[in-house]
Amino acid sequence: VMALRLPDVDYEDTEETLDCRSFAPSAFEMMQRIRRQGKMCDVTLKVNECKFTAHKIVLAAVIPYFTSMFTTDMAEANGNEIEISAIDENALEHLINYAYTGKITVNVETVQSIMIGANFLQLQVVKEFCANFIKSHLHPNNCLGICQFAELLMCMPLLEKAKSYLNQHFVEVSKSDEFLDLSKEKVLSILCRNELHVKSEEQLFYAASAWVKFKYTQRCEYMHELLQHIRLPLLRPQFLTDVIQMDAAIKSCLRCRDLVDKAKDYHLMPDRRSDFPPNMVRPRYCTEIHEMIYAVGGLTSAGEALNTVEKYSGLVGRWELVASMKTCRSRVGVAVLAGQLYAVGGYDGMNRLNTVEMYTPETDEWCDIKPMQEKRSALGCVAYEDQIFVCGGYDGVSSLSNCEVFRPHTQEWQKISPMNKSRSAAAVGVFEGCVYILGGHDGLSIFNSVECYDQSIDKWCMKVPMLSKRCRHGVASLQGCMFVFGGYDGQKFLNTVEVFDRVTNQWSFVAPMSMRRSRVGIAISGGKIFALGGYDGCTNLNSVEVYDPETNSWRKSDRMWAHEGGVGVGTIPLPLL
Template sequence: MMCTTLYDAANSFVHQHFVEVSVSEEFLSLRPEEILELVGCDELNIKAEEQVFEAVLAWVRHEREEREPRLPELLSKTRLPLCRPQFLADRVQQDELVRFCHKCRDLVDEAKDFHLMPERRPHLPAFKTRQRCCTSIAGLIYAVGGLNSAGDSLNVVEVFDPIGNCWERCQPMSTARSRVGVAVVNGLLYAIGGYDGQSRLSTVEVYNPETDTWTCVASMNMVVDGHIYVCGGYDGKSSLNSVECYSPEANRFCTFPMWTVMTEMSASRSAAGVTVFDGRIFVSGGHDGLQIFN
């Protein structure tokens, strides 16, 4: 029991501090089966998948002659489609270890196709586009917009630290929003739509917690595989069955339309609950203006 507890604690530490651990001598000395297991783990605490790629390359180069044949298998565990297109083009495919390996080049092409041809995304293995999430780290809770006691929509944003047990004010949104949809992708918080007290909103703005700033991005025309899905809602007249998908990377690089209309839901719903499980979106409850769903 003691050994199991110690093993779990060590794994948790490595997951939480992956970036720091990946530059240590102990990491570079891991056995091939250990590095494969680690790179394939969902629980790594990273800001971007690029950090996993760099860790893999460092491990291979540490004993290049012996480890280079392992690179294709390691890159197949790395979630290359989650890397930025510019990083794929300027860093990954230009690396000599990748350039001279046919299997590695195929994996890079697969990742580039993810960005260039969104219609092929459903054919990728689900794990390759699943964001990593270190559940052993206590996160922050953001309260975005809402209503005051007088019923006015707010642009106020506050953040709660569960460890410090305190609330702090953040930079307010540029637009007051109640009934706003919120999603998190790649460490950025998106405020989507809502009601400003006069009209229903299709605008979207994104918050960067590192700089405490809000930026407006493409308006609509929650998160799956690094994308934001807006399901249903209310346009001021009726409940909606529409579904739209937003790509943060497309907004940055403008490689294709940023909001994409998806297949409609079978029923119109506003005030519905939306969650993601195992790569699928589940929409539950809500109402269509005539009845409340269960």
């Protein structure tokens, strides 16, 4: 054979590599076939009465547990039969097959045993795969069991996901058999959480009461310990008297009755509120709940009314347009009720409006509903207890003191008692289970006064005034405090922020916004407060900034895309994870 004389020729590329992508898969596939035939196997794994033959080199190459066993001086390194007692036989078969194929299939019946086996064999990739499968199958009926399972395997990503699910779905979880079967210590650890998503402490009491009643004779003596972790001062006096005080386990326990009496003192003697531990008078808030923020109507830079609506998700970090309202509305009132957005009154550029539209996110459509009795722009508007409250505003002639309430189940607007003052461009919010209206003006004077509506007696009562006079400002309530933002005091446009503390019964200043903002829109999402748009005295704004109450600091957020100036703002919770 003639010898090749390649080195005598001058080539640019003198080296090439064959990289056969199918080499490893085809080799392992052949080894799996050989194993199935029982040939060349040098180890047997025994679980109970089941035996599985395999090749040490394959197990050592893929499974860390066997890597250590077969490459060290362990006694099993030279043995032909190894007993495995910590793994279910079916799970072990799946994991051996994975060592040869790189594939494994789990379902709701097998995932738990396979994950236990993967944890024992230190197969982290398989363990994470199983954990992700379990995460996608979290449910109120299995959430607590998954918490315990993840804790047992020290799988922190699964544990954190299950705890987050518990926080977001506590009410549903508390009705499960798993919850009723919990130990006292586990129930107490749940009742301690600040992050539970509840409308009120009433839901915590009902959960604790149901747990006690499930095994009443054994558990009634624990009611005092449970009650210590329910924030009784935050409950309505009527609920304390009519429900909690009447509970059999509480009636029979002197220490329980003492706790209820102390909670009543919180309402009867406000000057003693500072005696209560801060965590017992601070409402729970689940920062894992995020809302879709809607910016509604408002003004163009030329001062014309808009019918444009856009929405923002902080999780995505993007504004996008949704269906426009039928009517252009500036100085519009916005409220959210039962997952639907209401645009109430406003000014269309020519007339003050009494018309109302309702937006349904699922269909991306607006529809007209029954109009208010009064025409109003610059009105206060808020939803509370399945009703929409509108307060004051301007009818084109004068500022208004009258108020009305819309009840969706009757589709009727009904007048309630008028405020003590006529108020236009005031801020309206819900705080301590009541509707508050703050500041505003009557056409002549700007106020710092505050009123609160007592629904039980249909009366407005004066409360502690703000430190600054404000109109065209915003308000938000979060974690037991009420914040007011920006506005106009008659001389200057404001960037200042005040907070009212229910315990001290006083207003104080906190970190100011980075910009002066009157006609500012306010929204809460994920435990943060968003300040949207407004007017700084020279320019209509599309900028957004976000306040963190925990750090008392502001940061910039994504600018609105389609709005400038004063917008109506509403938030609709995103679906729970």
